[in-house]
Amino acid sequence: MPIDPVRLNHAVLFVADLDRALDFYTEVFGMTVVAREPRAHAAFLRLPRSGNHHDLGLFGVGPDAPARARGGIGLYHLAWQVDTVEELAAARELLLTAGAYAGESSHGATKSVYGADPDGHEFEIMWMLPRQDWGRWEHEAPVEALDLAAELHRWPGTPTAGTLVQDSAPAERA
Template sequence: MPVSPVRLNHAVLFVTDLDRAERFYTHVFGMEVAAREPRANACFLRLPRSGNHHDLGLFGVGADAAPKVPGGVGLYHLAWQLDTIEELAEARRTLTDAGAYTGQSSHGATKSIYGADPDGNEFELMWMLPRQHWGEYENAAPVEPLELDAELARWSGVSTAGRITATNTGEDNS
C-alpha cells in the first residue's frame, strides 16, 4: 500500500551563513522564527499565515561547505503558493528590491515568479488558477512567458489558496 501524505509539511536547507539566511527569509518572506537549535546551528521559520509549527528549517554548515551545483542531482527549487495574483505581483517587486528575482513564467494552471536566496537555493512563488479554469492545462504544465499585467487584469481579487487550518475541518478549502 502506498504512503499517502496530505501535503509537504516543511523543507530544510543547508546554508553557509545561518544569520544571513535567517535575515533573508524573515525579510523577504516575512517569516518568523519559530525555534532555534544552537547545538545544530539551526533555526526553524514559520510563514505568517501558516498554522504549521515550522515551514522551513535552516541548518548553517559554514562557508567551506561544497557549493550548490546548478543542474546537479538534488533539490531544484521550493514552490510557495500565494493566495492572489496581486500577491504574486507584490512578491515580484519584493524579490526585485532584494536582488533575489531571477525570472517568471506561466505553467498554464499556475503563474510563477522565481528567485534565489543568498546561497543560490532557488524558489518559486506561484499562484494557481481556480480549479474550474484549468481546462487544457488539466494534464499539462507548459513553460511559457508570463504576462503578469494581463493576468492581474483577468484574475484580480480571486483567492485560490484557501484557508489553512490547524485541524482538518472537512471543509473544501479550494
C-alpha cells in the same frame, strides 16, 4: 498500500551563514523564527499565514561546505504558494527590490516568479488558477512567458490557496 500524504509540510536547507539566511527569509518572506537549536546550529521558521509548526528549517554549515553545482543531483527549487495574483505581483516587486529576482513564467494552471536566496537556493513564488479553470492545463505544464498585467486584469482578488491561518502569536524575528 502507498503512503497517503496531503501536502509537503516543510523543507530544510543547508546554508553557509545562518544569520544571513535568517535575515533573508524573515525580511523577504516575512517568516518568523519559531525555534532555534544551537547544538545543530539550526533555526526553524514559519510563514505568517501557515498552520504548520514550521515551514522551513535552516542548518548553518559554514562557508567552506561544498556547493552543489547547478543542474547536479539534488533539490532544484522550492515553490511557495500565494493566495491571489496581486500577491504574486507584489512578490515580484519585492524580489526585484531585494536583488533576488531570477525570472518568471506561466505554467498554464500556475503563474510564477522565481528568485534565489543568498546561498543560491532557487525558489518559486506561485499563484494557482481556480481549480475549475485549469481546462487543458489539467494534464499539461507548459513553460511560457508570463503576462502578469493580463493575469491581474483577468483574476482580480481571486483567492485560491484555501484556508489561511492568521498568525496570532508572532515569534522571534531574526
